[in-house]
Amino acid sequence: MPSYKLTYFKHWGRAGVLRLLFAAGEIEFEDVRIEREQWPELKPKTPMGQIPILEVDGTIICQTKAIGRLIAKEAGLAGKTPLEAAQVDMIVDGLSDLQVKIVDFFIEKDEKKKQEKIKEFAEKTLPMFLDTYEKLASSSGHFVGDALTWADVDFFSLMFFLKDHLPNDPLKGHVKLTKVKDNVTSNPGIAAWMEKETSH
Numbered sequence: 701m702p703s704y705k706l707t708y709f710k711h712w713g714r715a716g717v718l719r720l721l722f723a724a725g726e727i728e729f730e731d732v733r734i735e736r737e738q739w740p741e742l743k744p745k746t747p748m749g750q751i752p753i754l755e756v757d758g759t760i761i762c763q764t765k766a767i768g769r770l771i772a773k774e775a776g777l778a779g780k781t782p783l784e785a786a787q788v789d790m791i792v793d794g795l796s797d798l799q800v801k802i803v804d805f806f807i808e809k810d811e812k813k814k815q816e817k818i819k820e821f822a823e824k825t826l827p828m829f830l831d832t833y834e835k836l837a838s839s840s841g842h843f844v845g846d847a848l849t850w851a852d853v854d855f856f857s858l859m860f861f862l863k864d865h866l867p868n869d870p871l872k873g874h875v876k877l878t879k880v881k882d883n884v885t886s887n888p889g890i891a892a893w894m895e896k897e898t899s900h
């Protein structure tokens with residue numbers, strides 16, 4: 701197994717899913733969480749001037765989805781066939797579309813505009829998205845096949861991140877999506893990781 705060093709800020713953000721994927725695969729990694737003040741010095745040393753980055757035996761890669769796909773393959777969570785892998789990518793890429801909208805309200809500096817954007821997101825954008833994803837999930841609570849994949853983990857990670865920024869639990873009333881969440885959080889590696897992450 702290669703040696704892995706993941707670098708990101710201290711919060712959940714984009715790296716939350718990557719840490720979960722390592723945990724699900726019970727793959728050892730160095731979990732480097734930097735302070736904001738350390739970023740200007742690190743930025744020029746990264747491939748695209750952004751984090752997360754993953755160092756794999758000395759080679760640095762960036763882009764969250766590329767990193768996620770690599771860990772998912774190592775963890776056996778990338779889909780069992782090329783078609784399943786494409787179905788996983790479909791879910792994961794759809795989540796990227798939602799992330800763009802989250803970033804839009806997240807980085808808004810004007811407080812009034814920020815609240816308006818959050819309201820629009822919580823009342824319109826997210827419910828429409830969740831209705832679509834509810835249809836895509838199976839009744840066993842998986843997006844692809846009948847086993848856990850990183851599509852499920854990526855979905856859970858984004859919902860976990862969102863719950864701190866929205867007035868209500870986003871998954872309320874979505875039976876299949878709640879099952880996806882339960883399947884993710886009952887994975888032994890993830891359960892142990894979440895316990896550690898949320899205990900402080």
Ligand SMILES: N[C@@H](CCC(=O)N[C@@H](CS)C(=O)NCC(=O)O)C(=O)O
Nearest residue numbers: 713714749750751752762763764765
């Ligand atoms: N498409 C990239 C976006 C990465 C990104 O925007 N990272 C932010 C942190 S969440 C960053 O590096 N910001 C600092 C900067 O751009 O200087 C990915 O998915 O990894």
